[in-house]
Each structure stands twice: as C-alpha cells, then as structure tokens.
Amino acid sequence: xxxxxxxxxxxxxxxxxxxxxxxxxxxxxxxxxxxxxxxxxxxxxxxxxxxxxxxxxxxxxxxxxxxxxxxxxxxxxxxxxxxxxxxxxxxxxxxxxxxxxxxxxxxxxx
Amino acid sequence: xxxxxxxxxxxxxxxxxxxxxxxxxxxxxxxxxxxxxxxxxxxxxxxxxxxxxxxxxxxxxxxxxxxxxxxxxxxxxxxxxxxxxxxxxxxxxxxxxxxxxxxxxxxxxx
DNA sequence: ATTTAACATTGCAATATTACGATAAAGAAA
DNA sequence: TTTCTTTATCGTAATATTGCAATGTTAAAT
Numbered sequence: 279x280x281x282x283x284x285x286x287x288x289x290x291x292x293x294x295x296x297x298x299x300x301x302x303x304x305x306x307x308x309x310x311x312x313x314x315x316x317x318x319x320x321x322x323x324x325x326x327x328x329x330x331x332x333x334x335x336x337x338x339x340x341x342x343x344x345x346x347x348x349x350x351x352x353x354x355x356x357x358x359x360x361x362x363x364x365x366x367x368x369x370x371x372x373x374x375x376x377x378x379x380x381x382x383x384x385x386x387x388x
Numbered sequence: 389x390x391x392x393x394x395x396x397x398x399x400x401x402x403x404x405x406x407x408x409x410x411x412x413x414x415x416x417x418x419x420x421x422x423x424x425x426x427x428x429x430x431x432x433x434x435x436x437x438x439x440x441x442x443x444x445x446x447x448x449x450x451x452x453x454x455x456x457x458x459x460x461x462x463x464x465x466x467x468x469x470x471x472x473x474x475x476x477x478x479x480x481x482x483x484x485x486x487x488x489x490x491x492x493x494x495x496x497x498x
Numbered sequence: 499a500t501t502t503a504a505c506a507t508t509g510c511a512a513t514a515t516t517a518c519g520a521t522a523a524a525g526a527a528a
Numbered sequence: 529t530t531t532c533t534t535t536a537t538c539g540t541a542a543t544a545t546t547g548c549a550a551t552g553t554t555a556a557a558t
Contacts, residue, residue: 282415283414283415283439283440286438286439287415287417287418288414288418291414291418294411294414294417295411295416298417299408299409299413301408301409301412302409302411302412303392303405304392304396304398304402304404304405305392307401308397308401311401314489317493329393330393330396361490363487366483366486367487369479369483370483370484370487373479373480374480376420376424376476376480377473377477380424380476
C-alpha cells in the first residue's frame with residue numbers, strides 16, 4: 279500500500295486534492311508567497327530566499343508546476359516562474375462554495 | 389531525510405501547509421464534501437460512503453481533525469463529525485488575498 | 499452479564515515524499 | 529572554445545503516508 283486510490287473518487291475531488299497537496303508543504307507555500315511578493319516574476323533567486331538546497335527547490339518548483347499552480351518561461355539561461363491565476367481561482371471558488379453552503383445551513387450541531 | 393523542515397518557515401506558512409496537506413487526499417476531500425452534503429452532521433456512515441476500509445477512514449478522519457478542519461462530538465456510542473467553519477474561512481481568506489493581489493498587479497509576464 | 503454496534507488503535511507491508519550531493523544540460527559571457 | 533551561470537536530473541538515504549487485518553474500547557441493547 280502507500281498508493282492513493284485515486285480511481286475511486288471523482289475527477290474534481292482528485293483535482294482539488296492535487297492542488298491542495300501541492301500546497302501541503304511550507305516551502306511550496308513560501309514559493310507562492312515569494313512569487314506574489316516580487317510582482318514581476320523574477321526567477322532563480324528563489325533558491326536564495328529559501329533555506330533549502332538548489333535541487334530541493336527545483337523539485338518543489340516542479341511539483342507546483344505539475345499541479346498547474348505556477349508557469350515557467352525560459353528566458354535566456356534563466357527561467358521565469360509565475361503564479362497561474364486560474365488554479366488559485368479554482369481553489370478560491372471551491373472554498374467559497376463550501377463556506378457559503380455552511381453559512382446557509384447554519385450547522386449548529388457540534 | 390524525508391522530514392519536512394518546518395522550523396525554517398513562518399508559523400502562517402506552516403499552518404496553511406498543514407491545512408492544505410490535510411486536503412491533499414481525495415478521500416479527505418470526499419469526507420468534507422459528504423459532511424457538507426448531509427447538513428446535519430450525520431456520523432459513522434461515512435465508512436459506507438467511501439471505498440475504503442473502516443480503519444482507513446478512521447485515520448483520514450483523525451488527520452482532518454488534527455488539522456482542525458472537522459470537529460467530532462461523542463453521541464452515545466456513535467460520533468458526530470462536522471466541518472469547522474473557521475478553518476475553511478482561513479483557507480478562503482488566504483486564497484482570496486492571493487487572488488486579489490494577482491488582479492491588482494496584472495502579472496503579464498508568463 | 500452477553501452481545502452488538504460504532505470507532506479507535508496497533509502492527510505491518512507497500513509506496514511516496516523530502517532532502518541533498520554529484521552530475522548533466524544549455525545558453526551567456528569571456 | 530572555454531568558462532560561468534542557471535536550472536534540471538539522477539541516485540540514494542531518511543522519513544512519512546496509505547491501506548488494511550486484527551484487535552481494543554466504549555456504550556447501548558438484549
């Protein structure tokens with residue numbers, strides 16, 4: 279075992295889980311926040327910002343990219359990473375939906 | 389290695405990562421959605437809803453509870469689980485903040 | 499007191515994740 | 529061309545996660 283049983287769940291459930299999982303590590307949260315802070319999507323100094331070795335950062339970037347949360351453009355010999363708004367909005371919509379449903383049903387049981 | 393270096397990141401980054409990680413599995417997303425659907429926080433038939441054995445579901449519930457996303461009340465010999473609005477709102481606010489910042493800075497680089 | 503029902507816990511096997519040193523790849527600069 | 533800079537990939541060790549069978553635990557029901 280150790281392998282997630284993805285095929286028993288809906289596509290949407292798996293997609294939300296994939297996005298959430300990608301943000302399930304503080305380094306990747308920090309990367310997103312750094313990309314947000316530097317506005318222009320300045321590149322490889324992400325490594326200098328994080329307390330992690332370069333291969334580790336590269337790996338985290340890859341996972342964020344696979345999940346679709348960031349995009350990367352090659353620019354000379356450097357790479358320009360930036361946040362993909364669409365996926366952030368997907369998460370925002372998801373939690374927004376949950377929150378409004380919760381408010382409607384006034385769940386006062388627990 | 390294999391252990392996350394949590395102490396090098398901020399408390400907030402770690403908290404968002406913890407919440408996201410808890411939702412980083414389709415079964416746990418499905419549990420949240422089921423709890424949302426049944427409004428009244430009906431209890432142990434979560435096991436019947438999911439394609440997983442009872443101990444596995446119990447473990448997923450425990451992780452959601454540890455992250456603070458759900459609460460559990462003992463009710464006779466059954467247990468009443470329900471969503472904790474506060475944590476959902478924390479995630480909602482977080483992504484809302486990112487989204488609005490992205491809209492302001494019109495990041496047109498990638 | 500026994501049995502049943504609902505969950506939790508333990509123990510274990512299979513797999514995934516995290517982290518990094520070493521090395522490769524590819525373009526820029528000299 | 530050689531060297532430097534930037535990023536990716538490989539290999540590997542340490543640890544975490546996932547999943548379930550077996551077993552506890554607790555309280556209701558008989």
